[in-house]
Amino acid sequence: MSKIKPSKGAPYARILGVGGYRPTRVVPNEVILERIDSSDEWIRSRSGIATRHWAGDEESVAMMSIEAAGKAIADSGISPEQIGGVIVSTVSHFKQTPAVATEIAHRIGAVKPAAFDISAGCAGFGYGLTLAKGMIVEGSAEYVLVIGVERLSDLTDLEDRATAFLFGDGAGAVVVGPSDEPHIGPTVWGSEGDKSETIKQTVAWDQWRVGDVSELPLDSKGEVKFPAITQEGQAVFRWAVFEMAKVAQQALDAAGISAQDLDVFIPHQANMRIIDSMVKTLKLPEHVTVARDIETTGNTSAASIPLAMERLLATGQAKSGDTALVIGFGAGLVYAATVVTLP
Numbered sequence: 001m002s003k004i005k006p007s008k009g010a011p012y013a014r015i016l017g018v019g020g021y022r023p024t025r026v027v028p029n030e031v032i033l034e035r036i037d038s039s040d041e042w043i044r045s046r047s048g049i050a051t052r053h054w055a056g057d058e059e060s061v062a063m064m065s066i067e068a069a070g071k072a073i074a075d076s077g078i079s080p081e082q083i084g085g086v087i088v089s090t091v092s093h094f095k096q097t098p099a100v101a102t103e104i105a106h107r108i109g110a111v112k113p114a115a116f117d118i119s120a121g122c123a124g125f126g127y128g129l130t131l132a133k134g135m136i137v138e139g140s141a142e143y144v145l146v147i148g149v150e151r152l153s154d155l156t157d158l159e160d161r162a163t164a165f166l167f168g169d170g171a172g173a174v175v176v177g178p179s180d181e182p183h184i185g186p187t188v189w190g191s192e193g194d195k196s197e198t199i200k201q202t203v204a205w206d207q208w209r210v211g212d213v214s215e216l217p218l219d220s221k222g223e224v225k226f227p228a229i230t231q232e233g234q235a236v237f238r239w240a241v242f243e244m245a246k247v248a249q250q251a252l253d254a255a256g257i258s259a260q261d262l263d264v265f266i267p268h269q270a271n272m273r274i275i276d277s278m279v280k281t282l283k284l285p286e287h288v289t290v291a292r293d294i295e296t297t298g299n300t301s302a303a304s305i306p307l308a309m310e311r312l313l314a315t316g317q318a319k320s321g322d323t324a325l326v327i328g329f330g331a332g333l334v335y336a337a338t339v340v341t342l343p
């Protein structure tokens with residue numbers, strides 16, 4: 001028989017507050033067209049993107065996270081000292097160690113919280129949210145800050161016409177806390193590592209510069225290119241359209257609701273055509289508000305869902321208490337979908 005006492009956590013968890021940070025610099029398609037052979041019309045019609053934000057020197061991963069976290073904490077009504085966990089999801093923080101989460105935790109005024117980074121690509125927000133819920137229900141933290149943050153402009157090859165227009169920078173954060181009712185549904189998540197080559201970094205850090213230069217990608221000036229994100233666009237597109245609608249439906253089923261019960265749909269902002277296709281496959285009724293933040297934010301990977309959530313609430317397109325389906329998917333390939341009540 002075990003001698004260990006059971007953990008005592010809250011019965012359930014919920015999102016209490018949300019905040020976002022978008023870098024000051026707005027980058028229209030015209031700027032992208034300086035480096036690739038394309039057109040504003042092509043980019044808009046194939047991806048739905050008109051503008052995105054690119055971070056300046058001062059807008060670091062930590063700085064953007066702190067701004068978003070400050071707004072989420074204020075929105076939640078708790079104080080930073082109450083935060084027992086800080087989870088930062090990112091693929092674009094360039095210091096391997098320590099985790100940026102510890103610096104952020106310290107700078108927002110949290111007191112010795114558990115703090116760590118996770119790498120789950122564009123599913124990063126859903127992964128972080130699921131961990132936060134687990135920590136609260138298990139009793140190892142009362143309030144957990146989940147941040148999705150990216151500076152993908154640092155990892156974008158501006159001469160690659162397949163990706164140059166896609167990515168943006170920003171941070172989104174939520175505070176998750178205890179609840180007497182289930183306000184975060186069961187997560188449907190997973191990975192398909194057999195497709196890991198479909199979205200990847202062009203060159204590993206330990207091969208960049210120190211590798212045989214003849215094998216490294218060069219830019220138009222003959223210089224070795226900085227590593228960037230590359231993808232098999234069509235393969236990812238097909239996977240997202242066919243497989244992710246099924247995962248989204250499974251998340252609805254797991255929460256015990258139907259599309260009719262939804263108020264809001266917040267899919268990862270990867271491509272407007274993927275969003276439109278999912279809306280159709282899921283047969284979402286007219287009354288469901290659909291996040292289409294990609295038009296002015298681009299694909300911000302782990303930040304995309306909380307940024308879209310924050311904007312829907314800030315603009316009055318969604319309201320506190322609405323029931324929302326969220327789904328993230330991307331490099332790995334990985335995915336995570338769940339139904340939540342909006343803060």
Ligand SMILES: CC(C)(COP(=O)(O)OP(=O)(O)OC[C@H]1O[C@@H](n2cnc3c(N)ncnc32)[C@H](O)[C@@H]1OP(=O)(O)O)[C@@H](O)C(=O)NCCC(=O)NCCS
Nearest residue numbers: 037038042046047122161162233234236237270271329330
């Ligand atoms: C990237 C993406 C927008 C490209 O759209 P697409 O319709 O698949 O485009 P394709 O790669 O099939 O190319 C179609 C044609 O446009 C051309 N093309 C490609 N990029 C172009 C560009 N930037 N401008 C103009 N033409 C372009 C291609 O050469 C091709 O021409 P062809 O038919 O003469 O051969 C789309 O594949 C996508 O969004 N994929 C998923 C992205 C995603 O979800 N990523 C996940 C990250 S989480």
